[in-house]
Each structure stands twice: as structure tokens, then as C-alpha cells.
Amino acid sequence: MMEFRKDLFSNERDDDLNVVGKGVQRQDAPGHVTGRSPFFDDHAFEGLLHLKVVRSPHPHARIRRIDISAAERAPGVKRILRGADVPVNRNTLLSLINFGKDDEPTLAVDKVRYIGEPIVAIIAESEAQALAARALVRLEYEPLPAVFDVEEALKPGAPVINDIYPGNYFEYHEKYDHQKLRFGDVERGFAMADHIVEDRYQMSPIEHAPTETNGSIAAPEQNDRFVVHSCAQGLFFSLGTAAKIVNLDSNRLHFIGGTVGGGFGGKVDSLTEPLSILGAMMTGRPVRYVLDREEEMLYGSPRGAERIYIKDGIARDGRILARQIRSYFDAGAYTRLSSYAAIKCTAHLPGPYTIPNVASDIYVAYTNRCPSTAMRGFGITAVDFALEVHMDKGAEACGLDPMEFRILNAYRDGDMKAHRRVAKNTALIECVQVAAEKARWPISDEARRQSSLTGGGGARAEIPATPIDENGRINRPETRGGRPTQTLPAGTMRIPLTKQPIMEGSTENRPKAPAVPQYEPYRPAAAAPPPPAPAYTPPPPSAPPPAPAPAAAPSASPAPASQHGAHRFSSVFGTRRR
Amino acid sequence: MAKVPVQFRLNGSDRAAFADPADNLLTVLRRGLNDFGPKYGCGQGTCGTCSVLVDGELRLACLTLAASCEGASIETVSGMADGPNLHPLQQAFMEHFAAQCGFCTPGMLTAAKALLARNPNPSRDEIIDGIAGNICRCTGYEPIIAAIESVARGAAAGQRR
Ligand code: FES
Ligand code: FES
Numbered sequence: 001m002m003e004f005r006k007d008l009f010s011n012e013r014d015d016d017l018n019v020v021g022k023g024v025q026r027q028d029a030p031g032h033v034t035g036r037s038p039f040f041d042d043h044a045f046e047g048l049l050h051l052k053v054v055r056s057p058h059p060h061a062r063i064r065r066i067d068i069s070a071a072e073r074a075p076g077v078k079r080i081l082r083g084a085d086v087p088v089n090r091n092t093l094l095s096l097i098n099f100g101k102d103d104e105p106t107l108a109v110d111k112v113r114y115i116g117e118p119i120v121a122i123i124a125e126s127e128a129q130a131l132a133a134r135a136l137v138r139l140e141y142e143p144l145p146a147v148f149d150v151e152e153a154l155k156p157g158a159p160v161i162n163d164i165y166p167g168n169y170f171e172y173h174e175k176y177d178h179q180k181l182r183f184g185d186v187e188r189g190f191a192m193a194d195h196i197v198e199d200r201y202q203m204s205p206i207e208h209a210p211t212e213t214n215g216s217i218a219a220p221e222q223n224d225r226f227v228v229h230s231c232a233q234g235l236f237f238s239l240g241t242a243a244k245i246v247n248l249d250s251n252r253l254h255f256i257g258g259t260v261g262g263g264f265g266g267k268v269d270s271l272t273e274p275l276s277i278l279g280a281m282m283t284g285r286p287v288r289y290v291l292d293r294e295e296e297m298l299y300g301s302p303r304g305a306e307r308i309y310i311k312d313g314i315a316r317d318g319r320i321l322a323r324q325i326r327s328y329f330d331a332g333a334y335t336r337l338s339s340y341a342a343i344k345c346t347a348h349l350p351g352p353y354t355i356p357n358v359a360s361d362i363y364v365a366y367t368n369r370c371p372s373t374a375m376r377g378f379g380i381t382a383v384d385f386a387l388e389v390h391m392d393k394g395a396e397a398c399g400l401d402p403m404e405f406r407i408l409n410a411y412r413d414g415d416m417k418a419h420r421r422v423a424k425n426t427a428l429i430e431c432v433q434v435a436a437e438k439a440r441w442p443i444s445d446e447a448r449r450q451s452s453l454t455g456g457g458g459a460r461a462e463i464p465a466t467p468i469d470e471n472g473r474i475n476r477p478e479t480r481g482g483r484p485t486q487t488l489p490a491g492t493m494r495i496p497l498t499k500q501p502i503m504e505g506s507t508e509n510r511p512k513a514p515a516v517p518q519y520e521p522y523r524p525a526a527a528a529p530p531p532p533a534p535a536y537t538p539p540p541p542s543a544p545p546p547a548p549a550p551a552a553a554p555s556a557s558p559a560p561a562s563q564h565g566a567h568r569f570s571s572v573f574g575t576r577r578r
Numbered sequence: 579m580a581k582v583p584v585q586f587r588l589n590g591s592d593r594a595a596f597a598d599p600a601d602n603l604l605t606v607l608r609r610g611l612n613d614f615g616p617k618y619g620c621g622q623g624t625c626g627t628c629s630v631l632v633d634g635e636l637r638l639a640c641l642t643l644a645a646s647c648e649g650a651s652i653e654t655v656s657g658m659a660d661g662p663n664l665h666p667l668q669q670a671f672m673e674h675f676a677a678q679c680g681f682c683t684p685g686m687l688t689a690a691k692a693l694l695a696r697n698p699n700p701s702r703d704e705i706i707d708g709i710a711g712n713i714c715r716c717t718g719y720e721p722i723i724a725a726i727e728s729v730a731r732g733a734a735a736g737q738r739r
Contacts, residue, residue, distance in 0.1 A: 025672065029672045031680065035654070037680045044609075212679070263679075292621060293621060293625075
């Protein structure tokens with residue numbers, strides 16, 4: 001049973017919650033246990049047709065010829081769709097929020113860019129007939145050199161995978177080939193450090209493997225609309241995407257869903273809805289397009305693989321003075337949501353720690369692999385794994401207990417984060433204290449006395465002088481090297497803009513996106529501050545790992561000004577403590 | 579392919595459908611008879627979401643030829659409740675939060691029912707073995723095991739009384 005630790009931050013919360021911390025029956029449970037929950041495929045339709053797609057056997061190839069004549073004559077076949085039949089055969093998911101360029105066809109036309117890319121869709125009276133006809137489609141390919149490694153893909157002269165992004169990287173703000181974060185001077189930090197800890201972390205793609213595979217059923221409805229039973233996790237996201245691709249006003253699509261047989265992020269891509277709807281438009285009959293398990297495993301988009309390099313500079317007393325991160329997101333052949341993942345990753349750096357010098361470059365690279373997408377904290381999970389493994393290595397390098405090392409470097413309320421926003425509602429110290437207590441892992445009394453509410457701010461709230469560079473500037477002869485071009489004086493909140501920031505892609509006949517929100521002005525500090533003094537000195541670990549000691553509850557937090565409500569944990573949109 | 583008639587009892591009612599000789603039971607139940615209780619998860623016998631009882635025996639509907647069920651008695655999750663009264667296993671799955679997305683639940687309940695029918699007082703290991711053919715990707719297996727255990731222990735206690 002989950003434990004609700006009301007002793008932590010108790011003075012910041014009214015203890016009047018009706019649901020949190022209590023056992024409440026879910027309203028969909030009766031449907032689940034009686035088998036009546038309406039999943040997308042649990043709908044009967046008279047005259048239901050079945051759609052199957054022909055997929056590329058090549059990771060990268062030019063399509064020379066598509067011959068559907070034999071398939072068209074096969075028994076039960078009602079209609080065959082090719083790229084030319086798709087009204088808007090190029091899309092990117094985040095175009096709905098004016099982010100990124102349309103780069104992915106629903107059905108490939110001239111080239112295929114990953115094994116499993118859909119090329120031809122066959123609609124027949126039965127699944128067996130659709131599968132039989134699929135085997136009759138004749139395709140001729142000219143295989144092209146393929147790239148499967150993110151860093152290989154970014155090398156000059158690598159084969160161009162996705163022609164919309166000829167450098168094999170996603171372009172941020174029409175300016176950089178990566179997401180850039182600069183705070184302080186990492187080189188200076190490394191020079192001052194007693195230990196340098198460097199490593200490389202490589203993740204694998206991960207398949208969500210929901211028990212229900214991706215799929216949808218679309219059928220003509222009265223009033224000239226189409227009803228769509230969908231597995232989509234984001235029903236309105238899918239509706240907007242499908243409406244764009246089949247070129248219908250969205251009010252002509254009636255999406256029904258929300259009962260999802262496991263998604264975990266793998267059901268946000270609208271993999272099947274556009275073709276089901278198009279099939280229903282073309283045949284006038286209900287069309288069902290469901291991935292089989294093999295398609296789901298091989299071609300349903302996975303969590304993208306990430307390669308992460310981390311370099312830490314650590315002082316003898318355990319303070320991390322500088323952290324530099326370079327990471328490559330494997331988008332596969334098309335963008336889908338990887339561009340967003342890199343933004344999330346950057347926003348998460350350098351993890352929940354106060355580090356006076358931080359620099360990161362996060363790339364989204366295209367390869368000839370299955371396009372990757374959302375999955376449970378994507379953009380964060382992998383880099384967090386790497387950061388926390390790296391924290392253990394850092395603790396080892398300077399001979400500290402890993403729990404104490406984390407508490408020593410943890411961010412605290414009032415600290416300046418690398419993104420130039422003041423840390424609020426921090427809780428890492430308390431998390432580590434409770435984790436140590438639960439694991440019966442002994443930590444010093446000093447560490448147990450630490451609190452997220454005290455010791456932050458002051459020198460730790462200063463914005464250091466920050467050298468900036470043009471590394472990775474698109475259309476410059478030098479791309480990924482080069483020295484700093486300018487140093488922003490200490491206290492600089494943001495780089496002065498030469499033009500109003502507009503998200504890329506917005507120039508393509510779409511309404512302009514709203515401007516990026518401006519931050520509150522910050523009073524600049526006089527000079528680059530020295531690295532903050534340690535809030536406490538952790539003891540060196542007694543080696544070997546100490547025997548478990550009786551657990552002690554973390555001491556109650558000192559009471560700040562009176563605060564109420566659950567606001568501490570709802571800081572997403574800048575909610576401030578009252 | 580010419581369709582052939584298949585007749586069987588489904589959750590206590592006589593039903594008939596026309597099926598391809600190659601059609602599996604899952605397709606005929608779902609698309610022929612509109613019993614959407616059993617689910618398609620893999621179509622190759624690896625996930626257990628299509629589990630049904632054929633003459634009381636646990637079977638994977640995706641690997642069972644519909645034509646081979648002629649004259650059989652088939653039970654699916656759709657017939658598990660007694661009218662408005664839930665089966666004790668259904669009640670226990672709700673109480674123990676043993677269904678998250680609910681997609682594996684019909685198969686899990688069917689496997690649990692088959693287990694308790696042949697072994698009313700299974701050990702924890704026997705319960706784990708009883709649902710070993712059923713994959714759940716959301717809930718985790720602990721709540722499911724706890725739900726089945728609670729029914730088994732309840733029934734055993736009832737017997738002793
Ligand atoms: S659908 Fe029958 S075992 Fe998976
Ligand atoms: S509850 Fe989703 S698969 Fe079991």
C-alpha cells in the first residue's frame with residue numbers, strides 16, 4: 001500500500017484532500033472485469049472491411065516501381081491505396097502546434113527510409129483476403145546506403161536520410177542543430193576541479209508492447225461524417241492529425257476512444273487512423289486497420305535510443321563545480337516527437353542539483369531506424385538514468401557516500417537553476433532522506449538535518465558570467481567546434497533577441513505561433529560569484545559499506561511563512577508558493 | 579472459401595455462425611457472434627488475452643479452430659457474472675486494483691476461473707503458475723495474484739465453516 005508522507009512539508013498543505021491518499025474505486029473497473037469496456041476493436045459493423053499494408057523490407061531504398069495489378073484482381077479486394085491517394089501525404093505530428101516541418105508520408109512514394117515503412121494499403125472483405133492480396137503487390141527497389149548510428153549520421157558526407165532535414169539533424173529555431181544550454185563557464189569549472197569524471201551512456205530503443213495493438217475502425221456516419229473508433233492516447237491530437245492528412249474539416253470526424261488497452265506513449269502517433277478514414281471515404285464502408293503483434297513489435301514506434309556523454313568536475317569536498325552533457329537522440333527516419341524529447345531533456349538538465357557551471361548540447365539525429373516516439377517520461381528517463389549512475393561514479397571519485405553526495409549537491413528553494421529560473425518547491429533532499437530511511441541506509445545526522453527549505457538562495461541564486469558560442473549554428477562553415485564568441489555578463493537572464501522568436505515551420509502558410517513567454521526581469525549580480533560554499537560537510541564514508549542502522553525519521557522542516565494547499569507539487573505552470 | 583456452419587453453446591445460449599474452415603475461434607466469437615469479451619493480443623498463443631473455456635478447459639481462442647468447437651460449451655468473460663451479480667473473482671479484481679487498462683483482464687479472469695475450478699485452494703506458486711500464460715503490461719502481477727488468492731482463501735474458509 002502506498003504511504004502518504006504527510007509529515008513532509010505539512011505546513012504547506014491543507015489537510016483536506018478528498019481523494020489523494022485514500023482508496024477509491026475507479027469508475028472503469030466494472031467494465032474491465034465484465035469484459036464490457038469498449039476498446040476500439042470491440043464494435044460490430046455490418047460490411048466491415050479490413051486493411052493491411054505493404055511494408056518496406058529495406059532500411060533505405062529508392063522505390064523504382066509499384067505494381068498493384070495482380071493484387072487488384074485478387075478475391076475480395078475492394079480498394080488499394082497508394083501515396084497519391086493520400087490528400088496530404090506529408091505530415092509531422094507537432095505541426096498541430098506549429099513546431100517542426102512536415103517530413104513523414106502516410107504511404108511512401110519515392111523512397112523508403114526504414115524497414116517496415118508503409119507503402120501500399122490493401123482493403124478487402126476479410127483479413128485473410130487482404131493478406132493474400134498483399135503478397136501479390138510487386139515492388140522494385142534500388143537499395144541505398146543506410147545509417148544506423150546517431151554520430152555516424154551527423155558526420156559530413158553521411159547519406160541524407162530525411163530530405164526535409166538534409167543534415168540529418170532536427171533544426172531548432174532555424175538556427176541550431178541542437179538544443180543548447182549555457183550557464184556559467186564549464187571550462188573554468190573543470191580547471192578548478194580536483195576530480196574529472198567522464199562517461200558515455202548508450203540506451204536501447206524500447207517497445208511499449210501494450211497488450212492491445214495499435215488500431216482503429218472508421219465508418220461513414222450520417223450527416224456526412226465519419227465515426228472513428230481509435231486506440232489513441234490523445235484523442236484530440238489524433239483527430240487533428242487525421243483531419244489534416246485526409247484533408248477534412250475536423251468537425252466531419254467523430255472520434256470515439258479513451259479506452260486504451262495499454263499505451264505508455266506508443267499510441268500517440270496516429271499510426272492507423274488516417275488510412276482507416278481514407279479507406280472509409282474511398283469505399284463508403286467501415287474499414288478496420290489493426291496492427292498484428294509482429295507489426296506492433298517491429299514497426300510500432302519505440303522509445304528512442306539515446307547516447308549521452310557526461311563530464312563532471314568535482315571539488316575535493318564533493319561539490320560538483322561543472323557539468324557538461326552532450327546527447328544524441330535517435331529519431332529514426334522521421335521526427336514524430338523526438339524534437340520535443342530533446343527539449344524536455346534540456347529542460348531537465350543538469351538534474352535536481354545546484355551546479356554553478358552547466359553546458360549541454362542535445363541533438364536529434366535521423367537514422368534509418370524505425371521512427372521513435374513518446375514513452376513514459378521520454379527525454380527525461382534515459383538522461384536521468386545516466387545522471388544518477390554518474391552521481392554514483394562522482395561519489396566514488398571523491399570518496400563520499402552516494403546518498404550524502406546527493407544531499408550535498410541537491411538543489412534547494414531559492415537556488416538559481418541553469419535555465420535561469422529560481423528553484424521552487426524542491427524536494428530532493430527529503431526524497432533522499434526517506435529513501436535512505438526505507439533502505440535502512442545510514443546517513444550522518446548532519447545529512448538528516450538538511451532541508452530543501454533552508455540553505456538555498458544567496459550566492460547560490462546568482463547567475464554567473466556565461467561564455468556563449470555559435471557551435472552547431474546552421475549554415476556556418478564551422479559547425480560543431482569553435483571557441484566562445486561572447487561572454488554574457490553575470491546576471492544576464494536572456495540573450496537579447498534580434499527578432500521575435502517564432503517556432504520553425506510556422507512560415508509554411510500557417511498562422512504564426514504565439515511568442516515565447518518572457519521571463520520576469522532579474523536583477524543582475526555585480527560579478528561572477530565564486531562557487532557556493534557547501535551547505536554542510538558530508539563525512540567520508542566508512543568503508544566497506546556500513547552495516548544498516550536503525551532508521552530515523554527525517555527531522556521536521558523548519559517552518560517558513562504560513563502556506564496552505566497542495567501548491568508545492570503543482571509548479572508546472574509557475575505556481576508560486578503562497 | 580466456402581463458409582461452413584458452426585454451432586456451440588456460448589455462455590449458456592445456443593449460438594451458430596458461418597465461418598471459414600480456417601477461422602479461429604477468437605475471430606468467430608468476436609466478429610461472427612459479437613462477443614467482444616475475449617481480446618486479440620497476439621494471435622499466436624503468447625499473451626493469453628483470448629483465453630476462453632471450452633468444455634471447462636482453458637484454451638487460447640486464437641489457436642483454436644472454430645470448426646473444432648462444434649457442439650462444445652464455451653464460456654467467456656462475458657458470461658462470468660450471474661446477471662447483475664459479479665463473480666467473486668470479478669469482485670476481487672476490482673477490490674485489489676487488479677485491472678488497470680483492463681485489456682488482459684478477460685483472459686486473466688478466465689485463467690483464474692479455470693484454476694480455481696480444478697484446484698479450489700491453490701498455493702501462491704500454483705496461482706502464479708495458473709496465470710503464467712497471461713501477460714499483463716500495466717498492473718503488474720502482484721495485485722492480480724492477491725485478488726485470486728483472496729478468492730481462494732475466502733472459498734477455503736467458507737468450506738471449512
Ligand atoms: S491472442 Fe491468443 S494468445 Fe495472444
Ligand atoms: S491491465 Fe493492461 S495489460 Fe493488464
